[in-house]
Amino acid sequence: MLPAEAERPAPEFILRLPEFEGPLDLLLYLIEKNRFTLENLEVCPVIDQYLHYVEQARSLDVSLAGEFLEMASYLIWLKSCLLLPSAESGEGGEDFNPARELKEMLIAYRAIRQASLDLSARPLLMRDKFPRGSSQQERDVASLSIGALLQAVNAIRARTRKYVMDVIANRFDIQGMIERIEAILLNRRRVALNDVVKTEERMELVGAFVAALELSKRCIVRLVQRGLFSTIYLMRR
C-alpha cells in the first residue's frame, strides 16, 4: 500500500495519518522509512518530510490532532537552530543540543511503545485465558475503585445537567425585574442590588443584575460600587 519513495507520498498514505498514535509515532515511522537510526539520524530531511505530511493532511482536510501541529512548530524551531550558526555555543553551549533532546524524546517514546507491545504479547486474561465466573457481569459495590465512582458521578452530572438548566431558565424574568426595581425606586433614591432580589437564588441575582444594567443603559439609574466585590447600589437619576 505504501509508496516506496520518501519524497512523494501518494494520497492514500495521508489517509493513513490518523492511524498514527501521535507525532512521535509519525516521526519514528519516517525515521524507519528512511532507514535512519537514532545515531546516524539526519534530522533535517525527517523534519522536512514531517512538515510535508502535515501540510498534505491539512490540504486534504484530514483533521489532525493539535499535537501534530505543535510538533511541527517545534520542529521548525529545531531546524532553524540546526541551520543557523549558534551564537551561544561559546558558554553553556554544551547543554544546548536540541537535536539530542528530540532523540531522547524518541527513545523514551519508542521504549514505551515496545513495552506496550510486550505487554500485549502476554497471554491476557479475558482474551487468551478466562477465569471462573467470567460471564458474570455485576461486580460487588465494594470492589469498585474510586476511579469508577468518580466516573459514575460524572455520568450522573452529565445526565442531569440538562434538566437543571431547564428549570432555572424560566426562574427569572428581566422585564418583571425592571418593573420591580422601578417600583422600589418610586419611593426611594437608592437600593442595594441584593435587596432587589427576594430569594437567595443565584439566577434571580443574575436577573436583577441584568435588569440593573438595562436600567443604567436607559439612564433611569446609576450603578455605584465602591470596591471589588462590595455592594452594588442602584441610584435613581
Place this chain on the structure above:
Amino acid sequence: MHTREIVEALIFSAQGSLPEKDILKAVPGAGPDDIERYVTELNRMYEESGRSFRIERASSGYQYVTREEYAPYLKALHTPVRLSMASLEVLAVIAYKGPCPKQAIDSIRGVDSTSSLKSLLKHQLIDIKNGKPLLYYTTSRFLEVFGLDSLSELPDLRQFEEVFREEAGNPAGEEG
C-alpha cells in the same frame, strides 16, 4: 484429606484471584513455598489428565484460568478485552512510571491521553490516587489481567531503550 486438596478447594471456591495470604490463613502450618509446591503438583495432575484449565499465580494470589488453546471457543461466550494501541501505550507508561500525573503520560507519548485514561479506568486496570495533581497507578486487576505477580516482574524498560540504541550500532549512553 490432604492439604494439597484443601488448597485446591480454597482456590476453586474463590471468585477472582485468591490472595496467597488468605490461603495461608486458612491452612495453618503451611508456608508460601508449600502452597507453591501444591499448586505445581495440582497443575501437573490437571495436565496429565488433559484438563482444560490450570491454576495460575498473579497479583500475589492464585486463580483458575482456562488454557489458551480453548480461547477461540470461550470468546464466543464472553466479551473479550480489547485495548487500543493508545490505551496500551498509556498503560505501559503508568505501569513503568506510575504513580504519575496525566501530564507525564502525555509528554512521553506526545499526545493527549484523556480518552485512553477513561477507558482504562472503566476496565479497572488503573486507578487514581487523590492529590494534586491526580496520580494514576496500575491496579491489582492489571496484574491479574496481564498475569503478573507484581510490577517488578515487568522487563526492564532500559532493555527496550537499548535495543533501539544498539540498532544504531552504538552502545547506550554514548554520544555521536
